Amino acid sequence: MRRAELVTAIVLALLSIYLMWKSTALDIGYISGEGPGGGAWPFWLAGVMLVCTGVIAFNWMRQTSPPSQSDEPLLDRYGRRMLFMVGGGILAFIALVSVISMYGAMFVFLIYYLAFLGRHRWSVTIPVAVITPIVFFFFFEALMRITLPKGMKFLEPVFNWLNTIIY
């Protein structure tokens, strides 16, 4: 984790500098009669963030923070695999929402997670993956009147038919 601690501090320092630069689009000084300018608040806060990353890097050099003393990697084999499979799964889930609708993406994600990652039997996977989107559909569309993304045009007939049930 020692290397990760320093790399993260550098990335966060760059983020702070970017935020400071972005804040200067608005006035960062004191305008008499108007109070501090619109950019002052985020500019100085990002400045404090930059100072903090400096202190974190200093502590890394002195090896005073626990992660800077640890020889363990930030992610071991299991962690890397987990992040790739689970994080990647969520990423694919969100990407699929605009294609096959929130409900379709939910179904695919649950199949992937339960059958593939969880190694559950199909007798467990299928009911969970089918019932969850149905419950969500009736809860959000019918009860709460919040419409979730319906995906691309080819799914329109399906949702038109479902809407005849709830309206």
Next chain:
Amino acid sequence: MMEILLHLGDGILLAVQPINLLLIVIGVTLGLFIGAMPGLGSVNGVAILLPVTFLVPPASAIIFLAAIYYGAMYGGAISSITLGIPGASTAVATTFDGRPLALQGRARLALVTAALASFIGGSVSNVLFTGFAPLLASVALSFGPPEIFSLMLLAFATFVGLGGDDIPKTVFSICLGLVLAAVGYDEISGAPRLIFFDIPGFMHGINFLVLAIGVYGIGEMLWTIDSTRGKVTTTQTRMTVKGTIEDAGEGMRRGWKGTAIGSFLGFFVGILPAAGATPGSLMSYGVAKMLARNPKEFGRGHPGGVAAPEAANNSASTGAMLPMLTLGIPGSPTTAILLGGMVIWGLTPGPRLFTDQPEFVWGLIGSFYVSNILAVVVNLAFIPLFIWMLRMPFTILAPMIFVLSVVGGYAATQDMHDVWLMLIFGLGAFVLRKLDYPLAPAVLAIVLGPIAEPTLRQSLLLSSGDPSIFFTRPIAGPITIIAIILILLPLIKVILGRRRGAETNAA
């Protein structure tokens, strides 16, 4: 006094209306489950389920969420005792004596003691809350921008001074939350601000739920999967009426002192913004151990060691509501999310709530009493069911939580841009969490940012740019000074530590 009792009566009547009573039962049960599930705590539950409450009126919504909060405080003990891993950070101290008791075959004694101590802690804090809240709110009514800003400063300062985490990382987290809250429009000049890469999705700002769900729904879950890769074993227990009554007697006889300490200490620690239920329960455990006749028994399975943290975490969860309702600053990460919810429901948190929305406030306070009673009943009745549910594989629970997070992130603003942002926050939170960056301060800050910035700017406008306004006003002055002392506290500790180190070296 009479007036308070009348209001309380009205509030309890409101809380037992069928819809609210139903919501309390569902909320408490959900809360018990959320609290019992390792990796899920009250803050995850409230953050993920907040979007679900847009359906009901605000008073019912907050009653539901408060019931989850309350139930989770009870539920945490179940997994601390039967699994040996805390169901929520608030129940960490419960494992110290709860797990040894379970391993000695006395899981029932531990569970019953935890439930009763929780009930007593909840009852004591409810009475304290009812007495203090209207008083504090009436004082807070005279607050202007400098007072409110100094309170915000105090809220952040407690994280630095008392949070116990790495200081530069804590300060970084606070500032990051505040900057994220500044995205969108500058409220005073109306100019667009921090629109990253000119993506239009940033124009409506970053909703606090996007950060809260990202951190608690995705980041924390990834962290839990990564860190609890091993299998956990559940201790089974048989619940019979006779045995439960016997254990209740023994639990209270040996644990009354811990219960009393936890009930009072928990409440006052809960009020402090950075503290909340987790440090409240740890501190109460420590104090109960210190004051015990035979402190060595603690840690080997003493009911007092279960009672103290359990009474404290319930008491603290009510205490944390006190500054949220009366001053508009949250006492814990969970109440920070409740506060954000109040803004979404169109309410202005702060002392005016007591005069402008008495139904909302007293309905909520009334619901504390009802939730407390229902939680102890549901808890004791369904302990075997909860233990059975704890055996549900994480590979079923985790994807359900991810689905809820994605849907919740979308429902808050109905914009896919925010769902992507939530994923980025979640992955970032996972890495930062592994490197010991505390993230609760960032969530608190994104909720408080929209209050802190305008009050600072208005104050400076009042004083024509002179910052001494925060020191010279009779209420703001002392608060600011306390906040500065808290911020400097870690530095003072370091200097004192060095001096002491030098002395021992010299000797």
